[in-house]
Amino acid sequence: MDAGASDVRLLTESFDPAAALGAFTDAHRAAGGVVGFIGQVRAGDGVEALELRHYDPITLPAMCDLAGRVRARWALDGLLIVHRTGVMHPGDPIVLVAAAARHRRDAFAAADFAMDHLKSESWFWKREKAHGAWRWIEPRAEDFEDIRRWG
């Protein structure tokens, strides 16, 4: 892998976010810092399962486009975006974003920006199963507030 390239993955099966973050960190030894965000299905909310649906021709290309915008905005040594699609259960990882940078501040801002935009703009449709019944989730106002911070 070109150390300067972004690594963007849309996965239909579960993954190990800590192992992926470890491999990413090892691959960027010239970076002083790596910021990672791991999002997982919350346990204890009464949600039995969560399903993300995507649309092949659009979802991954838009994630790659987001990665390009992040790279253009901050000086990074590397960027990793891994997102699950399909059915997940409490405790399962949903997303990993990791940014490696020479300067800590760039890595924090890049990971934060990428997460805000993945949450509000990425092409996923979500439904949750509770008490045995599936229900589609509408967009949250909070996600749009998060994204507005970036101007």
Place this chain on the structure above:
Amino acid sequence: MDAGASDVRLLTESFDPAAALGAFTDAHRAAGGVVGFIGQVRAGDGVEALELRHYDPITLPAMCDLAGRVRARWALDGLLIVHRTGVMHPGDPIVLVAAAARHRRDAFAAADFAMDHLKSESWFWKREKAHGAWRWIEPRAEDFEDIRRWG
């Protein structure tokens, strides 16, 4: 481990930050998100080795105090701070900070705050070896600018 407690460690031997972050994430399944920062000795700068010295009676207690301030400021499910002391080489991990929270924004802010304060206030003295000679490192103005953001 009490899921609500903070986990603060000062290590004299190397550690695996990705594995530690994975265990932390697994231990906080009720958190929707975990933000981790991994700091490592930069490779390629001509630095052959880096040594952090600490003072036992003060360094770890101050790290625990910082953890308490972070917990008081944000609603977290868990906080992990791991810091190396001793001699390290390029690519070796120096620090891992991880914050688990129900809300992504809290986890980002808490990890960011903890890193800014570890960098500028924690009781470590650093020296670097380059071209075979050790040199003590003075505090950086940039670290004090980072900390001022938090008011």
Place this chain on the structure above:
Amino acid sequence: MPLKLVFLGRLEDVAGAPDREVAGADSIEGVLAALEPELAAALREPRIRLAVNGVLLAGGDAPALSHGDEIAFLPPVSGG
């Protein structure tokens, strides 16, 4: 000249399936006119975006359709 319709998110429930093959039509309006009224109404909601063969349409686009085209109906995303 069949077309493939793809229904994302809650539109899948309205359509009863994630996708459907329909007889050809020259335009999207022609496709919608041939569907059951409840589904057509759901697909016409202003917040529904359309993509033809993976290309998002801008508001006001009314592309001519060809054999085998795939038309996707995309409700507001609910986030990753």
Place this chain on the structure above:
Amino acid sequence: MPLKLVFLGRLEDVAGAPDREVAGADSIEGVLAALEPELAAALREPRIRLAVNGVLLAGGDAPALSHGDEIAFLPPVSGG
């Protein structure tokens, strides 16, 4: 009535060792007065913090010393 002095960071280079046992003295001023002048000057720099038995002194503190006390001289930290 020996005391233990601990020199952190670059003070270790000035002292020639990370720590040193010295003969007792009643006060920090008494300890400093008995050291070689170059080291005493380095330890007196205003940015050097002191800790006695692991407790940081505030500016102006002049604690009485007891047998076995550990006095640490802490230059500005260089960050983790």
